[in-house]
Amino acid sequence: MSPALFAPIKVGNSLLNHRVVHSPLSRFRADADHVPLPLMAEYYQQRVTEGGLIIAESTYITEDAGPYPFAPGIYNDKQIEAWKEITKAVHNKGGIIFLQLWHVGRGSASASSPGNKIPVSASAIAIKGKNIFGQDYEVPRALEIEEISQFVQIYTDTARNAISAGFDGVELHGANGHLIDQFINTSSNVRTDKYGGSIENRTRFALEIIESVSKAIGEERTAIRLSPWSGFQDAEDDTPYETWGYLVNQLQERHPKLAYLHFIEPRDDLVNSVYPEADRTEVVENDSIEPFRKAWKGPFITAGGYTTTPKRAFETTEKLENTLVAFGRSFIANPDLPLRLKNDWPLNKYDRSTFYTSGSVGYTDYPYYNPGTARDIKN
Numbered sequence: 001m002s003p004a005l006f007a008p009i010k011v012g013n014s015l016l017n018h019r020v021v022h023s024p025l026s027r028f029r030a031d032a033d034h035v036p037l038p039l040m041a042e043y044y045q046q047r048v049t050e051g052g053l054i055i056a057e058s059t060y061i062t063e064d065a066g067p068y069p070f071a072p073g074i075y076n077d078k079q080i081e082a083w084k085e086i087t088k089a090v091h092n093k094g095g096i097i098f099l100q101l102w103h104v105g106r107g108s109a110s111a112s113s114p115g116n117k118i119p120v121s122a123s124a125i126a127i128k129g130k131n132i133f134g135q136d137y138e139v140p141r142a143l144e145i146e147e148i149s150q151f152v153q154i155y156t157d158t159a160r161n162a163i164s165a166g167f168d169g170v171e172l173h174g175a176n177g178h179l180i181d182q183f184i185n186t187s188s189n190v191r192t193d194k195y196g197g198s199i200e201n202r203t204r205f206a207l208e209i210i211e212s213v214s215k216a217i218g219e220e221r222t223a224i225r226l227s228p229w230s231g232f233q234d235a236e237d238d239t240p241y242e243t244w245g246y247l248v249n250q251l252q253e254r255h256p257k258l259a260y261l262h263f264i265e266p267r268d269d270l271v272n273s274v275y276p277e278a279d280r281t282e283v284v285e286n287d288s289i290e291p292f293r294k295a296w297k298g299p300f301i302t303a304g305g306y307t308t309t310p311k312r313a314f315e316t317t318e319k320l321e322n323t324l325v326a327f328g329r330s331f332i333a334n335p336d337l338p339l340r341l342k343n344d345w346p347l348n349k350y351d352r353s354t355f356y357t358s359g360s361v362g363y364t365d366y367p368y369y370n371p372g373t374a375r376d377i378k379n
């Protein structure tokens, strides 16, 4: 019998052939206007398997959604046209592709905003430390209540853009201390209106976006990524189990047909997976995303640390129904990762120094274990 990791599962409108998911991975290989470059099509098509799910990288929903040069966007026609080439390349090989919609909120900087606008957030609380320009993070401007509904609309419009670019669905970036997460966490939200204070209020922004996006493009094409224990960009919550438990219960009640929920494991630490001096091994944690998985009846993606413990992906999917596993760093280094896992072939080692450089080195030049066979994953 084939392992559960290689058993089919329905996700949204697609029947997947296996559960090895390409985690969203920022690689900053778009152009200076945030338009995807042809090299990105090559990267993604290398990682396609028939019936395999790729979640494409964090993608800006406005021109001032984040501070990173060369991150892609999906807010204008040029970007939509360029993404079409990528979705076509993936579909031609039988893959399924979702796009991660991104607003960095207070993690951004006025220096990178076309109008030098101060970054926005749930509340006027700065992240501690330095931003990517080596300056102190700015104190963000708390969104006015009317602006919040404009943001819901922006997420909705860009979700429509993604569908017109050929994506099979969108994943809202509700994790890692970015804008949606800034509303959810107590460390970044001290609002006293209906978007702050209680759990119900702090999750309202996320739920309103889900409601509006799923109405516009369909529940089956809508998904969200969440990280109760991220710590990244100072994201911290006083009561993670209660906060995300409430959110998942609401999603189960109001939107049971969402394509999937995507949770980052507590053992994942984005900072360590991207920047550490030494490779991360397992961190002993008492916390667990298990309660959220139990509360959600649809497809559930788990991510974080499977790169260093791939065997665990087999065990997890064997034990838990409706579960898929997202791989980050090992998908960077192994274009044929599903096939390597299926056949127990050795994995290429990723090179952290080229995560965020430009061009093909460390991007599209990782070798296949067995060239030409990467599309043969079928059951």
Ligand SMILES: Cc1cc2nc3c(=O)[nH]c(=O)nc-3n(C[C@H](O)[C@H](O)[C@H](O)COP(=O)(O)O)c2cc1C
Pocket (backbone or CB within 6 Å): 023, 024, 025, 026, 027, 057, 058, 100, 173, 175, 176, 225, 264, 268, 270, 273, 274, 303, 304, 305, 306, 307, 308, 326, 327, 328, 329, 330, 355
């Ligand atoms: C280079 C790099 C870029 C990443 N970019 C994103 C991103 O765009 N969106 C996101 O939600 N997570 C991002 N992550 C986190 C990964 O999706 C994943 O959760 C993390 O790498 C842990 O999985 P792993 O242990 O298999 O690498 C990134 C991670 C790395 C290493």
